[in-house]
Amino acid sequence: MWVLRSTDESNPLAIRLTVGAVKTVGRGPIADFVVNTSLVSRVHCQFSVSATGLKVEDLKSTNGTFVNDQRVEQSSLQPGDRLRLGRLELTVLQK
Numbered sequence: 001m002w003v004l005r006s007t008d009e010s011n012p013l014a015i016r017l018t019v020g021a022v023k024t025v026g027r028g029p030i031a032d033f034v035v036n037t038s039l040v041s042r043v044h045c046q047f048s049v050s051a052t053g054l055k056v057e058d059l060k061s062t063n064g065t066f067v068n069d070q071r072v073e074q075s076s077l078q079p080g081d082r083l084r085l086g087r088l089e090l091t092v093l094q095k
Contacts, residue, residue: 001016001017001018001094002016002018002049002054002093003015003016003017003092003094003095004017004047004090004091004092004093005090005091005093006089007089007090007091008089011037013088013090015033018049019049019050019051020049021049022046022048022049023047024043024045024046024047024059025040025045025046026040026042026045027040027041028041028043030043031043035085037085037088039062039085040061040063040085040086041059041063041086044058044086045057045059045065045085046059053076053078054076055076055077056072056083057073057074058074061085061086063085066084067081067082067083067084068081068082069082069084079092079094080092
């Protein structure tokens, strides 16, 4: 299982993803995980989990998806990585 946990203690958020999951994150109601954070697009990015790991893909968001401060179109994520979507920052954990 992979967990994405917000770094903002005043606005706690944890996203849990298991093998086989394909989930979206965004501000809009059609996203699988809805976040009310500025600079996040309606459907910002998509996560996919396989037996080999966790990947993130930017879905043409206006403000981009960043892994460890580098803008990415898609990227494999590792434990300890920092993922930023607009003003939302998440830490990647594997359990």
